[in-house]
Amino acid sequence: MPTVTLSALLTDATTRLTAAGIPTAEARTEARVLIQHAFSLTREQLILRPDAELDATFLEPWLLRRAGREPLAYILGEREFYGLGFRVTPAVLIPRPETEHLVEVVTGPLAPDHGGIHAVLDIGTGSGCIAITLAKLLPDAEVWATDISEAALEIARENAARHGVHVEFCLGDLLAPLPPEQCFTVIVSNPPYIAPSETSTLEPEVRDFEPHTALFDPALGGEGLSFYRRLAREAPARLLPGGLLAVEVGQGQDKAVARLWRDAGLVDVAITLDLAGIGRVVSGTKL
Numbered sequence: 001m002p003t004v005t006l007s008a009l010l011t012d013a014t015t016r017l018t019a020a021g022i023p024t025a026e027a028r029t030e031a032r033v034l035i036q037h038a039f040s041l042t043r044e045q046l047i048l049r050p051d052a053e054l055d056a057t058f059l060e061p062w063l064l065r066r067a068g069r070e071p072l073a074y075i076l077g078e079r080e081f082y083g084l085g086f087r088v089t090p091a092v093l094i095p096r097p098e099t100e101h102l103v104e105v106v107t108g109p110l111a112p113d114h115g116g117i118h119a120v121l122d123i124g125t126g127s128g129c130i131a132i133t134l135a136k137l138l139p140d141a142e143v144w145a146t147d148i149s150e151a152a153l154e155i156a157r158e159n160a161a162r163h164g165v166h167v168e169f170c171l172g173d174l175l176a177p178l179p180p181e182q183c184f185t186v187i188v189s190n191p192p193y194i195a196p197s198e199t200s201t202l203e204p205e206v207r208d209f210e211p212h213t214a215l216f217d218p219a220l221g222g223e224g225l226s227f228y229r230r231l232a233r234e235a236p237a238r239l240l241p242g243g244l245l246a247v248e249v250g251q252g253q254d255k256a257v258a259r260l261w262r263d264a265g266l267v268d269v270a271i272t273l274d275l276a277g278i279g280r281v282v283s284g285t286k287l
């Protein structure tokens with residue numbers, strides 16, 4: 001069995017990931033994670049035993065996938081969101097750290113009645129990361145979630161079971177599958193907001209692997225705002241008085257969405273910035 005030392009393997013794997021176009025800082029971290037995964041090593045073992053002899057062929061399939069720009073989260077089948085582990089497959093969008101701001105807006109000072117949240121709806125739930133995190137943080141609230149993809153809902157159900165929370169999952173378009181009389185204290189969504197014209201600006205991990213229905217606004221030639229227009233039209237009628245409509249938006253969409261919220265009659269419309277200073281969450285309250 002041809003063996004190499006762990007440190008040589010790490011250097012070689014980092015070089016190959018860098019050559020595949022992955023930025024160096026990420027390449028090293030990801031090479032570490034892939035080695036841990038391939039050889040079932042803890043982080044401590046990886047650090048403390050640089051001279052350990054390993055059979056490099058075990059790493060090869062994992063390395064080939066990542067060098068082919070498959071996202072690490074799909075390779076591992078797992079991504080952390082708000083401190084919780086979520087199973088992810090190519091049927092669902094990979095949860096992003098900036099989406100955590102949406103959870104903060106709902107549970108923070110902009111929240112209706114500071115905790116009087118009875119019914120929450122997450123539209124386009126994907127992996128279920130937002131709905132499930134909110135169900136964890138707001139144990140007294142009834143949480144509903146919709147998605148147009150049955151394959152995504154299967155993953156979301158699995159994630160809800162894993163975290164021991166009940167979420168009422170409904171298959172269908174935006175609010176269409178909900179019982180007509182059901183209203184909410186909070187409606188959240190991280191809808192597909194990338195304009196199809198921006199496809200060429202996306203990294204291969206996103207463009208070639210993540211579900212296009214979760215990424216792209218289907219309207220050709222628009223600015224990625226179709227779902228916000230539909231939410232502005234359809235969601236306020238499902239909010240209880242004092243209820244909050246909060247969405248994640250793409251870079252540069254915050255002001256246009258804030259305008260849509262005001263035009264829909266929502267008040268206290270606010271834009272929350274992400275850690276990069278980009279307007280990331282637009283929220284508004286129903287009178």
Ligand code: GLN
Pocket residue numbers: 092093094095096099124125126127128129130190191192213214215
């Ligand atoms: N709600 C999920 C998330 O934020 C999926 C969003 C989507 O598919 N557009 O990750």
